[in-house]
Amino acid sequence: MILGISITKETEWRGQKEQFSNVYHFDATADTTSDSVIDAVVSVEKTIHSPNVKFVNAKAFGPTDGTKEQNVMLADKSLNQTGTADTSGSTAQELAAVVQWDTGRKNTRGGRIFLRKYLHVGALASGQDEAAKGNTPMNAQQIEKYRNFGNNVKNVVGINGASICDKKGRKLPFNTDAQVLPHLHTRQFRR
DSSP states (O other): OEEEEEEEEEEEETTEEEEEEEEEEEEOOSSOOHHHHHHHHHHHHHTTSOTTOEEEEEEEEEOTTSOTTTOEEEEEEEEEEEOOOOOOSOOOTTEEEEEEEEEEEEOTTSOEEEEEEEEOOSOOOTTOHHHHTTSSOOOHHHHHHHHHHHHHHHHHGGGGTOEEEOTTOOBOOTTOOOEEOSSOEEOOOOO
């Protein structure tokens, strides 16, 4: 069964509370409970988000590779947690770090297809003022932090018997490491 996990977060932006979420899909054919997968993903996500990002709720649903009738809500957990990343200052909240994995597939024009996650982390470490504005690339230490996140979210659920995939269940090639785009990208909130 392909299990979908949606983690909804909230931050203050231009005088309003903005909610955003990241959705992950895992091949949960082994004995995996949706609550344990939610807990594993939230614990990894908290390490890269600044304390000004609040974790609101998490949902598990599936199977995402079946019909609409088969795809049901499996868990809906309220969260009252904040990010734990060691940061100073803040970024524009619409700026997002981009973590991606090469799927090993190509589109019709021959370009690689990536599984991407846009992370509104809320702040970068001190000394990253220009990178926090999106003007310069993040430094190697910052990029490594997000690369570790990508590898951890891909592998942490493996402990619980599931592996990351796309919503149709296509898995990443063996030993696919996470990649991080060096600049923060603008990813607007939906209003």
